[in-house]
Amino acid sequence: MIRLIVSFFVFIVDVVYGNRSYARFYVLETIARVPYFSYLSVLHLYETLGFWRRADLLKVHFAETWNELHHLLIMESLGGNRYWGDRFLAQHVAVAYYWVVVLLYVLSPMYAYYLMELIENHAYHTYDDYLNAHAAALKTQPAPQVAIEYYRDGDLYMFEEVQTTTGGTFRHPQVDNLYDVFLNIREDECAHVKTMEVLQEPDARQSFYSPHTVFTAAKALPIDAEL
Ligand SMILES: [Fe+2]
Numbered sequence: 418m419i420r421l422i423v424s425f426f427v428f429i430v431d432v433v434y435g436n437r438s439y440a441r442f443y444v445l446e447t448i449a450r451v452p453y454f455s456y457l458s459v460l461h462l463y464e465t466l467g468f469w470r471r472a473d474l475l476k477v478h479f480a481e482t483w484n485e486l487h488h489l490l491i492m493e494s495l496g497g498n499r500y501w502g503d504r505f506l507a508q509h510v511a512v513a514y515y516w517v518v519v520l521l522y523v524l525s526p527m528y529a530y531y532l533m534e535l536i537e538n539h540a541y542h543t544y545d546d547y548l549n550a551h552a553a554a555l556k557t558q559p560a561p562q563v564a565i566e567y568y569r570d571g572d573l574y575m576f577e578e579v580q581t582t583t584g585g586t587f588r589h590p591q592v593d594n595l596y597d598v599f600l601n602i603r604e605d606e607c608a609h610v611k612t613m614e615v616l617q618e619p620d621a622r623q624s625f626y627s628p629h630t631v632f633t634a635a636k637a638l639p640i641d642a643e644l
């Protein structure tokens with residue numbers, strides 16, 4: 418089942434959109450961010466029903482969907498969503514995918530995270546290949562304003578919040594040109610893969626904390642030690 422979903426995703430992104438890069442990335446980002454919304458929906462429902470509560474998971478999954486939203490906005494600013502047919506396909510697949518992942522997350526959070534690990538890993542390699550093939554041209558083009566705001570000039574809290582495995586030190590990359598932007602997106606996808614791996618560990622529901630929770634706790638430690 419997991420392999421089937423991933424194969425369908427790869428078919429659309431690699432085969433249908435193989436030679437139209439920005440439209441391809443637009444479709445990829447529209448579909449690939451949906452699982453975070455599915456996770457949030459189920460976790461929110463559990464909270465509402467009083468079953469279970471973990472604020473850190475909600476916080477990080479929201480930051481991840483916020484991160485993917487900015488990838489999407491960057492692709493839109495580059496013209497990836499120009500054609501009605503591309504928007505129609507991406508949005509309809511996204512709606513169907515939402516419900517599939519909701520069901521999967523209810524049945525098995527571990528498999529739902531494994532699915533996302535595979536999708537994010539594919540996204541990482543898609544951007545890595547693109548960077549290697551177009552490095553020189555990308556370095557001559559300006560970074561979209563939305564990327565400059567998200568990665569450098571805006572409030573960086575949400576960007577830091579997806580960096581769950583850096584141990585409280587945050588990546589603050591440069592955004593001088595379009596190459597930097599795609600490099601940053603690729604590194605975001607890498608961070609998503611790592612987070613999905615961590616969340617598949619058996620005790621993840623108890624042991625997982627958001628980066629800012631860890632960072633704040635680390636800063637508070639010396640004060641506690643004095644008491
Ligand atoms: Fe992305």
Ligand SMILES: [Fe+2]
Pocket residue numbers: 449485537540605606609
């Ligand atoms: Fe991602």
